[in-house]
Structures are given as C-alpha cells and as structure tokens.
Amino acid sequence: MIRKAQKQDSEKAAVLIYDAIQDIAHVLTGERHKKKVFEQLERYFCQEVNRLSFQNCLVKTIDDIPVGIIVAYQGKAAIKLDEPIRAYLRDLTGKEPTIDPEADAADYYIDTVSVNPEFRGRGFGTELLLDAIHYAEAQGHPTVSLNVEENNPKARKLYESLGFSYKKTVMINQHKYSYLVKQL
Structure with a gap:
C-alpha cells in the first residue's frame, strides 16, 4: 500500500532517504557520522516545513512498515522548504x-x-x-521533474520509460545530474 507519510515513519524514512542521497545527506545535516546524519534526517522529517518533511512524502508499506519513500514538492517552494535546513546549518x-x-x-x-x-x-x-505523477497532474502542475545521477543508467532508463526526457545538466554537491522533465 502507498500512503501519506506520518511522523512515526521517521526512523525508516531517514534510512531510505540516506540510501538515496548519501553525501547530500551529510551536507544537509552538517554531520560526518552516519548515526548523527540519521538522527538529523529524522528531525527534518518530523518538521512541518522542510524539503524532507513527512508532509512532502509518500511511503510504500508492507505490513504498515515503510519499505519505500518518495519526497516531492513544488519547485517554487524549495527556498522556503530549505530555510529550516539553512537555519540549522x-x-x-x-x-x-x-x-x-x-x-x-x-x-x-x-x-x-x-x-x-x-x-x-x-x-x-x-x-x-506513478503516484507522485498522478498527484501532480491532479493538482494541475504542467510538469514533473527529477534529477538522476549521470552514472545511474538503470534509473534513467526507468524514468525515460515513464515519459521523462532530458532538459539540462545540473551540479549537486559536485556531482553531475541529468535534469529530466515529464510534461503532464
């Protein structure tokens, strides 16, 4: 089942988020040690306003245990959503x-x-x-975007099979990413 994330998902969510963003998590938390990174990711997740907030997440559950997560939000909200992270840092x-x-x-x-x-x-x-894409479409968003690391062709192939196409290259934490966009 896929459902809106809840604060009590924070421990599993922190691990899943770290698994996806790794070195970016260290930058966003200002921490070097994985245990401290997880602790701060959990705090971010429990905040009402934050890019990594439970408010911006859906979780895939098995027996109500999160085994997958997606974090998504309106691009124009990014500066506001990042302010708690900037303040913490x-x-x-x-x-x-x-x-x-x-x-x-x-x-x-x-x-x-x-x-x-x-x-x-x-x-x-x-x-x-697909759930995030359907949500975006239902909310009237004209496009959905994501970044895929240039050395991750398997993920890029999946995104392209869902209708995403290359728009530009962006640098995130000194890594090259392909910025892919899907028109809705």
Missing part, C-alpha cells in the same frame, strides 16, 4: 550554508525516490513515481 557552523538548487520553480519536483534493497525489483519505485 547556520546555528551548527556559524556560517551561511550553500544548498545547491535542484528544481526549476515551475516543476513539481521529485526530490528523492528510494526502496529498501530487500524490496527492490518488485516495481515499488515505479508505483511511488
């Missing part, structure tokens, strides 16, 4: 943090898709993507 480091822009303002942006490795290959990631 400013407090932690005393410096103004840099968070690389990931989404065009006009797009409904799929930030993260992740499925627990034990459950991959069952179509759960595709289900999550």
Whole structure:
C-alpha cells in the first residue's frame, strides 16, 4: 500500500532517504557520522516545513512498515522548504550554508525516490513515481521533474520509460545530474 507519510515513519524514512542521497545527506545535516546524519534526517522529517518533511512524502508499506519513500514538492517552494535546513546549518557552523538548487520553480519536483534493497525489483519505485505523477497532474502542475545521477543508467532508463526526457545538466554537491522533465 502507498500512503501519506506520518511522523512515526521517521526512523525508516531517514534510512531510505540516506540510501538515496548519501553525501547530500551529510551536507544537509552538517554531520560526518552516519548515526548523527540519521538522527538529523529524522528531525527534518518530523518538521512541518522542510524539503524532507513527512508532509512532502509518500511511503510504500508492507505490513504498515515503510519499505519505500518518495519526497516531492513544488519547485517554487524549495527556498522556503530549505530555510529550516539553512537555519540549522547556520546555528551548527556559524556560517551561511550553500544548498545547491535542484528544481526549476515551475516543476513539481521529485526530490528523492528510494526502496529498501530487500524490496527492490518488485516495481515499488515505479508505483511511488506513478503516484507522485498522478498527484501532480491532479493538482494541475504542467510538469514533473527529477534529477538522476549521470552514472545511474538503470534509473534513467526507468524514468525515460515513464515519459521523462532530458532538459539540462545540473551540479549537486559536485556531482553531475541529468535534469529530466515529464510534461503532464
């Protein structure tokens, strides 16, 4: 079953998000040690306003245990959604943090898709993507976008099979990503 995420999903969600974004999670949390990264990801997830908030997530569950997650939001909301992250990092480091822009303002942006490795290959990631696309369409968004790391051809093939096409190359945390867009 796919359902809206809930705060009590935070522990599983943090692991799934980390699995998808890894080094970006270290940047967003300001932490080096994985345990600390997970703890801060859980805090972000439980916030009402945050790019990684449960409010922006759907989870795929088996026996009500999250085994997959998708994080998505309107691109134009990214600056507001990142403010709690910037504030946390400013407090932690005393410096103004840099968070690389990931989404065009006009797009409904799929930030993260992740499925627990034990459950991959069952179509759960595709289900999550389709639910996010249908939600975007129902809300009247003209486009859905996502980034795929250039060294991940398997994921890119999946996205292209769902109607996404290349728009541009973006840099996120010093890695090249293909920015793919689907017209709705």
